[in-house]
Amino acid sequence: MSATDVSALxxxxxxxxxxxxxxxxxxxxxxxxxxxxxRLAWWVVCLCLxxxxxxPLYVMLTQSLKAPAEAAAVPPTMFPQDWSLENYAxxxxxxxxxSLLRSLGNSIGVSLSVTLLTTTVATLAGYGFAKLPFxxxxxxxxxxxxxxxxxxxxxxxxxxxxxxxxxxxxxxPGLVLVIATFSLPFGLxxxxxxxxxxxxxxxxxAMIDGCGTLGAMRRVLLPVALPGVISTALLTFFTAWNExxxxxxxxxxxxxxxxxxxxxxxxSGQNNQLDWGVMQAGVTVTVVPCVVIYLLLQKxxxxxxxxxxxx
Amino acid sequence: MTAPVMAPPAPxxxxxxxxxxxxxxxxxxxxxxxxGVLMVLPAAVLLGLFFLWPLAQTIRMSFYDWPMLGEHTWxxxxxxxxxxxxxxxxxxxxxxxxxxxxxTPLLFVVALVLALLVRGGSRAARGFQTIFFIPVVIGxxxxxxxxxxxxxxxxxxxxxxxxxxxxxxxxxNLFATFTSALVIVLAMVTWKVVGLQMLLLSSGLQSxxxxxxxxARIDGAGRWQAFRHITLPLLRPTLALVLVFSVAGSLLAxxxxxxxxxxxxxxxxxxxxxxxxxxxxxxxxxxxxAAMSVLLMVALAAVSALQMLLLRNTDNA
Numbered sequence: 137m138s139a140t141d142v143s144a145l146x147x148x149x150x151x152x153x154x155x156x157x158x159x160x161x162x163x164x165x166x167x168x169x170x171x172x173x174x175r176l177a178w179w180v181v182c183l184c185l186x187x188x189x190x191x192p193l194y195v196m197l198t199q200s201l202k203a204p205a206e207a208a209a210v211p212p213t214m215f216p217q218d219w220s221l222e223n224y225a226x227x228x229x230x231x232x233x234x235s236l237l238r239s240l241g242n243s244i245g246v247s248l249s250v251t252l253l254t255t256t257v258a259t260l261a262g263y264g265f266a267k268l269p270f271x272x273x274x275x276x277x278x279x280x281x282x283x284x285x286x287x288x289x290x291x292x293x294x295x296x297x298x299x300x301x302x303x304x305x306x307x308x309p310g311l312v313l314v315i316a317t318f319s320l321p322f323g324l325x326x327x328x329x330x331x332x333x334x335x336x337x338x339x340x341x342a343m344i345d346g347c348g349t350l351g352a353m354r355r356v357l358l359p360v361a362l363p364g365v366i367s368t369a370l371l372t373f374f375t376a377w378n379e380x381x382x383x384x385x386x387x388x389x390x391x392x393x394x395x396x397x398x399x400x401x402x403x404s405g406q407n408n409q410l411d412w413g414v415m416q417a418g419v420t421v422t423v424v425p426c427v428v429i430y431l432l433l434q435k436x437x438x439x440x441x442x443x444x445x446x447x
Numbered sequence: 448m449t450a451p452v453m454a455p456p457a458p459x460x461x462x463x464x465x466x467x468x469x470x471x472x473x474x475x476x477x478x479x480x481x482x483g484v485l486m487v488l489p490a491a492v493l494l495g496l497f498f499l500w501p502l503a504q505t506i507r508m509s510f511y512d513w514p515m516l517g518e519h520t521w522x523x524x525x526x527x528x529x530x531x532x533x534x535x536x537x538x539x540x541x542x543x544x545x546x547x548x549x550x551t552p553l554l555f556v557v558a559l560v561l562a563l564l565v566r567g568g569s570r571a572a573r574g575f576q577t578i579f580f581i582p583v584v585i586g587x588x589x590x591x592x593x594x595x596x597x598x599x600x601x602x603x604x605x606x607x608x609x610x611x612x613x614x615x616x617x618x619x620n621l622f623a624t625f626t627s628a629l630v631i632v633l634a635m636v637t638w639k640v641v642g643l644q645m646l647l648l649s650s651g652l653q654s655x656x657x658x659x660x661x662x663a664r665i666d667g668a669g670r671w672q673a674f675r676h677i678t679l680p681l682l683r684p685t686l687a688l689v690l691v692f693s694v695a696g697s698l699l700a701x702x703x704x705x706x707x708x709x710x711x712x713x714x715x716x717x718x719x720x721x722x723x724x725x726x727x728x729x730x731x732x733x734x735x736x737a738a739m740s741v742l743l744m745v746a747l748a749a750v751s752a753l754q755m756l757l758l759r760n761t762d763n764a
Contacts, residue, residue: 182564182575189578189638195604196593211607211617261490268483276491283498285751287699289720290740293727294504295497317497324490349482378586380702381720385728396588400706412596419596422589430584434577437584441643442650 193423200224200417207413223417236418238391239398243377243422246312246394250376253316254323255369259361262327263353267339277328284321288314292385299386306388314382319375323368329443330364331357367440370433374426395422509741513734526738535714536739539722542715547697550633554693557637558644565645566652576649580642587639591706594635598622625715628708632716636703640696644689651685652678687757694750698743719743 199207203220206213227236265277288295295314296305304310334357342352358365380396387393390401399422402415430437509526513519530536565576582590597605600620610617621627655678663673679686701720704710710717717725723743727736 178564179571182571185561185564186575186578189582192590192593192597192638193581195597199596199604208602210601211610212602212604214604257489257493260486264483264486268479268486270480270483273483273487276487279499280490280494283494285747286498286502286744287695287747288498289699289701289723290744290747291498291501291505293733293736293740294501294508297504297733298497298501313493314497317493320490320493349479374584378588380586380588385724396586399588399592412599412602415592416596419589419593423585423593426584426586427581430581431577438580438646441646 193427196416196419196423199413200420202413204411204413207411207416223411223413224421226411226414227417227421236395236398236402236421239393239395240421242308242392243394246308246315247373247376249308249312250316250319251369251373253312254319254372255365257316258320258323258327258368259358259365261324262329262364263331263357265324265328266331267336267353267357268349277324280321280324283318284325288318289381292382296385305386306392308387308392311383311386311394314386315376315379316372318382319372323372326368326371326440326443327361327364330361334360363436363439364443366433366436367443370429370437371440373429374437377422377426505737505740505744508734508737511734513732513737515731515733519734522734526735527742530735530738530742535717536719536722536726538714539717539719542717543698543700543719546629546700546718547694549629550636550697551690551693553633554637554641554644555689557641558648558689561641561645562648562652566649576645579645582639583642585639587702588706590635590639591703594631594638595622595707598631622708623712625712628712628716632703632707635707636700640693644693647685647689647692648682651682655681683757687754690757691750691754695747698746698750 198216199212200223201219201221202213202216202223203218204222206216206218207223229235265273299305299310299314302310304313338356338360339352342356343349347355377394378396379394383394383397384400387397390398393401395418399415399418402411402418508519510521510523511519512522512525561579565572565579597603598621600606601618603617606615606617606621609615615621621631659681660673660677663677664670668676699720700718701724704716704718704721705724708716710721719739720743723736723739726732726739
C-alpha cells in the first residue's frame with residue numbers, strides 16, 4: 137500500500153496514466169503519437185465514465201432548481217432556463233401533509249444519536265476485546281461476527297414485537313437502538329482491529345507514568361486510535377442516514393419519518409399528481425450531506441471500509 | 448445511555464497500596480478483567496436485546512401460526528411446507544435468484560474494469576476513483592427515486608436522451624414492462640454499488656507484489672496471460688469477498704424494487720425480502736413471514752460458508 141508500491145505497479149503497464157516522460161509534451165513523431173494513444177484512450181474512457189456517473193447527480197440538482205413550470209415541461213430541458221428555489225420552499229411547506237424540514241430534523245437527530253451510541257459502544261467494547269480479554273470474550277466477539285452475517289431484514293418481525301413490548305415501537309429512540317445495534321458489528325470489528333494493532337508497550341508506558349487502565353485508554357490510546365474512531369463514526373452515520381427498510385417498518389407516525397421514507401410520501405403525492413421538481417429537491421437534500429461528508433473525509437471513510445472489509 | 452457503564456471505574460487506579468506485591472497483582476488483574484467485562488457490556492446488551500433475542504424469536508415464531516393480533520398456535524412445520532408450496536413465494540425466490548445471477552457478474556465485470564482503469568495512483572486516477580465512488584454514499588432509496596425520475600415517460604431526462612439517440616420511445620412507460628424495468632433497476636444498482644467493489648478490487652490489486660507480474664512478463668507472458676495466470680489467482684481472496692458482497696446484497700434486495708417498480712408489473716419483480724415483508728406486514732401472518740426469513744438466513748449462511756471455502760482454498764494452494 138506504500139507509495140513506492142503504487143508507482144512501481146504502474147511501470148510495467150503502458151496503459152497506465154503515469155508516464156512522466158511524456159507529460160505536457162505534444163507528440164511529434166508518429167512513434168510518439170502511437171505511444172501516447174493508450175494514454176489518450178485512457179483519458180477518453182475515464183472521462184466518459186465520469187460523465188455517466190455524474191449525470192444522474194447533475195439531473196437531480198438542475199431539476200430541483202427549475203421553476204415548477206419548467207420542471208414539468210415535456211420534453212425536459214437539459215439546462216435550467218428559469219432558476220428558482222421554489223421547490224425547496226415547497227419542501228418546508230407542511231400544508232400538503234408532511235414537511236420535509238421536519239424529516240430532515242428527524243434524520244439529523246436519528247443519525248447523530250446512532251453515530252454517537254454506536255461509536256461509543258464500539259470503542260469501549262473494541263478496547264475491551266483487544267486489550268482486556270476475559271473468559272468468554274472470544275465467544276462474545278464471535279457472536280458479534282455472526283450478527284454481521286445475519287441480515288436484519290430477516291429478524292425484523294420479532295424486532296417489531298420486541299420494540300412493542302418495550303413500548304418503543306414507532307418511536308425515534310426505538311429506531312435509534314435498532315439501527316445502532318445493526319451497525320455495531322462492523323464498528324466492533326473495526327475498533328477491535330484498531331486497538332489490537334497498537335503496541336502493548338504504549339499502554340504500559342502510560343500506566344508507568346501513573347495512568348490507570350481507563351486513563352491510559354483515554355489519554356494515550358484513544359488519540360492514537362482516532363482515525364479508527366472517525367471511520368467507525370462515518371460508516372455508522374451513512375448507514376443510519378440512508379436506512380430505509382427498518383424505518384419503513386418500525387415507524388408509523390409520518391411526523392417521525394426520516395428523509396428516505398419521507399421521499400416515499402412525496403412520491404405517492406397528492407391525487408397521484410407527482411411533482412418531480414419538489415421530489416428531486418427532496419432527493420437533493422437527502423443526497424448532498426452524504427456526498428459532501430464523503431468528499432471532505434474520504435481518507436477516513438475509505439480506510440475504514442478497507443480495514444473492516446479486507447481483514 | 449452508555450454513560451452509567453463508565454461510572455464504576457476502579458477508584459484509585461493502579462496505585463492502591465493495600466497488601467503486599469503478589470496480592471496487588473491479583474487485584475490488578477482482577478480489576479482489569481472486571482473493566483473488560485464492563486466495557487464490553489453495553490455492546491453485549493444491545494446485541495442480546497436487538498439481535499440474539501429477535502433471532503431466537505424468529506426461529507420460534509416460524510413454528511407457530513402467529514397473527515399480528517390475537518393468540519398464536521403451534522403448527523409445527525406447516526409454515527415451511529406452505530412457504531415451499533406457495534406460488535407467490537416461489538416466484539419471488541425465483542426472481543431473486545435470477546436477479547442475483549445477472550447482477551453479480553455484471554457488477555463484477557464493471558468493477559474490475561474500473562479498478563484496472565484507476566490503478567496506478569496518479570492524481571487523475573485518484574480523482575476518477577473518487578468520482579466513481581460517489582454514488583456508494585448515496586442511499587438506495589434516494590438513488591431509486593432519482594433513477595425513477597430519469598426514466599419517467601415523457602418527463603424523464605434519460606428517456607428524452609434515449610429517444611434522441613433513437614433507442615427508445617420517450618412516451619412509453621418503461622416500468623410497465625418486466626425487461627425494461629429490470630434493466631433500469633440493474634443500471635441504477637450498478638451505478639450505486641459498483642464503486643465499493645472497485646475499491647475492494649483495486650486495493651486487492653495493489654497488494655499483489657509487482658515482482659511477480661514482472662517475472663511473468665520476463666518469462667514471456669503476454670499482458671493478458673499475466674493477468675489471467677498471475678493477477679486473477681492472487682486476487683482470489685478479494686474476489687471471494689466481492690462476490691459474497693454482491694450475492695448477499697442481491698439476495699436481500701428490497702428498497703430498489705419496492706420504490707421503483709412496487710413489485711410490478713404483475714408482481715413480476717417481487718424479491719424474497721419483499722415477499723417476506725408483504726406476508727408479515729400486509730397480510731399480518733407473522734409466523735409464515737418468520738419461516739420465509741429463516742429460509743432466507745439459511746441461504747445466506749450457505750453463501751457465507753462458500754466464501755469461507757473459497758478463502759480456505761487460497762491458503763492451501
